[in-house]
Amino acid sequence: MTQQRKQKAVQKDYSGPAGGWGSVRAVASILTQEEVRILGSEILWKQNKPDGFMCVSCSxxxxxxxxxxxxxENGAKATAWEITPKKTDPAFFEAHTLTELRDWSDHALEENGRLTHPLRYDAARDKYVQVSWDEAYAEIGAELKKLDPKEVVFYTSGRASLEASYMWQLFGRMYxxxxxxxxxxxxxxxxxxxLPQVIGVPVGTVLLEDFEHTDCIFFFGQNTTTNSPRMLHPLQGASKRGVPIVVFNPIRExxxxRFTNPQNPVEMATGSTTRIATQYYQVKPGGDIAAIAGVCKALIEMDVVAQQNGRPRVxxxxxxxxxxxxxxxxxxxxRAQSWVDLEAVxxxxxxxxxxxxxxxAKANAVIANYGMGMTQHVHGVEAxxxxxxxxxxxxxxGKKGAGISPVRxxxxxxxxRTVGISEKAKLVPLDRLKELYGFEPPREDGLATVDACEAILDxxxxxxxxLxxxxxxxxPDHSRMEPAWGKLRLSVQVATKLNRTHLIPGEVTYLLPCRGRxxxxxxxxxxxxxxxxxxxxxxHGSNGFREPVSAHLRSEPAIVAGLAKATLARNPKVDWDAWVGDYSLVRDAIEKTWPDQFEGFNKRLFTPGGFPRPLGARERKWTTPNGKANFTVPKSLENRLPAEEGVYQLVTLRSDGQFNxxxxxxxxxxxxxxxxxDVVLMNTADMARLGLEKGDTIRLVTAYHDGIRRELGGLQVLPFGIPQGSIAGYYPECNVLIPVGHHAQGSKVPAAKSVPVRIEKDTAALAAE
Incomplete structure (x- = not known):
């Protein structure tokens, strides 16, 4: 495969619903593209079934x-992407230098196929070369022993299993x-x-069965179309029961x-659709706090009127x-907020x-769903x-059919996070780990993602x-992070496919291929x-069904154990080999570490629908410092930086054909x-004000006052239904515009949904055309 050249996008109306024949065609297309049409369709029968495998994309x-x-549709794409027979083997790396591969697109790199052998970067040749597993473990272990553990980061992708994650955090803490x-x-x-500050738990309180009993559903900043399409089934059921669904989102997703269920023959044959949202409010990016404050203000006023008129309280x-x-x-x-301010924000x-x-107010049981459109802002915690x-x-x-539902x-x-992947020491049962495994865990907080980026930069x-x-x-901050990454002494990446991170080597760099789920x-x-x-x-439990694409692959738990044995002194209380030989022993260890959360773990592993962890807030038991659920007052109505003249709020998006x-x-x-x-989606009134036409090429420059110029050019302007003063572009391409320091207060989540940018004509791109 050769590099995919950048090409201009074509904009045309797509009037189809979510699901429907468009989804069926997309699934058929990805199975064909990944050369797994026959086998893929058989394996898809097992996806998300109680005795099958859990989807490798959404949660x-x-x-x-x-x-x-x-x-x-996206789950089928993720499955086809993983079980493709296409291979990125040592012969591929013999034919391509990393300098060459850095010109490839993200899509082209992963589309090339599955990694097949452990690899080490050869700086003299600028190529990855094949090595044995024992050789890789030995050198990585030797390098880790030379480094101060406080100078080493153990990163985890969201796809790693509970077993691998538990072993990973134990390895890191023993290190x-x-x-x-x-x-x-x-x-x-x-x-x-x-959430722990206000309801005593860090996760949502809603179970799937609550959607069958709710009589109202609210959405804030969550695009179920691409991030959790299977959620459309309970939403369709609620809609058909007449449940109002109220959406606050900057873009009409x-x-x-509307949704056509691909599993309903009548709907597919007739083209009928189900209405999802009954009310759709296109809130400004970062305007959610103000919108909710307005709703709450109205409710409080309605309650006063109800009292005055002798009616039931609101x-x-x-x-x-x-x-x-x-x-x-x-x-x-x-009460103190003016409607003028609430409307403006x-x-x-x-x-x-x-x-x-x-x-x-008319509903007795309300579910509130939200996604990264709420969390990835400066005041995301308050939102x-x-x-x-x-x-x-x-x-x-804490009642049936109601609750908070952050959609991951x-x-x-x-x-x-449940099994110890956390940089916050207070969230991990360190004393229990010490008791079980006879070592003294580090007690100070570690580095979160933003902290790690800053530490790499300096x-x-x-x-x-x-992992x-x-x-x-x-x-964020690609243009600064990539040069800094090359100064790392050690970079080790466990992966299934080649991606951009693998192409920026440190002094010692290994690429270790793992089996997929x-x-x-x-x-x-x-x-x-x-x-x-x-x-x-x-x-949920998950079984594998596909023969590994290469005999040289190892499982994530086996790789973690191999690295741990090569790095750590022998500990008689941790039998890494036994754990690799039988993952049920890892689950026993998880249960011993969190007996209240994982009681009967192995026995309940394949419970249909999964088994829920106990959660106090579901029973109105508030494990907060004051033992109550807490109302809080936001510091600001705006979930973004203060507005500046000529500055637009950039929202980064994932596309229909994308997962992270x-x-x-x-x-x-x-x-x-x-x-x-390479596009920017823009309100037509903003385009007219700036003298821009559809298809014009522009450059975005970050309006962040730290003395560093961040820019992204060659972007094609397309008219789109987004609130004035806001624009949208694709993630991860637009991450170059996000400063590391632009993040949510309190959580340090990159504020990728409201990036302040200025718009310039891209004269260089125009000249090239």
């Missing part, structure tokens, strides 16, 4: 009684570090910081508008009195906010807490060992199963963008 809940096809940044630091860490005053703290301060804050009218409040405020007003946490996009990112981190992921593409994992005691946790805290940094194809059909990703 949405898996039902106990699955549909015949319990996978979505002497708490530097465990992971995917959560880039997306839902705002949730993990916000097709999956939140607020659940008994719940507020018995279970909450801080209501009066929050109510005073809402949110981009919504007073009438729209009052309409949403009336819908909310999450505003959702809780809204729910607490009417007692919508990565398959096991939530589960990894030379404080010298070693980076990654999956594409760290250099996922993080869908591949059969044969160990000493036979084929092994692994486990993961979904967004609703349910734990993995780009399956160049089309984004729901947004009508085909054949290219």
């Amino acid at each position: 949405w809940a898996k039902p106990a009684e699955p549909h015949p096809f319990e996978f979505c 002497g570090t708490n530097n465990f940044p992971d995917s959560s630091n880039m997306c839902h860490e705002s949730t993990s910081v916000a 097709r999956g939140l508008e 607020l659940d005053v008994d719940f507020i009195a018995q279970h909450t703290h801080g209501f009066e301060d929050f109510a005073a804050f809402c 949110s981009g919504l009218s007073e009438a729209e906010m009052r309409q949403a409040a009336r819908t909310y 999450c807490q505003m959702v809780v405020n809204l729910l607490l007003l009417r007692g919508n946490i 996009g990565h398959s096991n990112v939530q589960g990894q 030379g404080r981190v010298r070693g980076f060992v990654a 999956g992921g594409n760290f250099l593409r996922a993080i 869908i591949e059969i994992d044969r160990q000493a005691t036979g084929p092994q199963a692994v486990s993961m946790e979904d967004s609703t805290t349910c734990i 940094t993995t780009v399956y194809g160049l089309d984004d059909r729901f947004r009508g963008v085909f054949g290219g990703r």
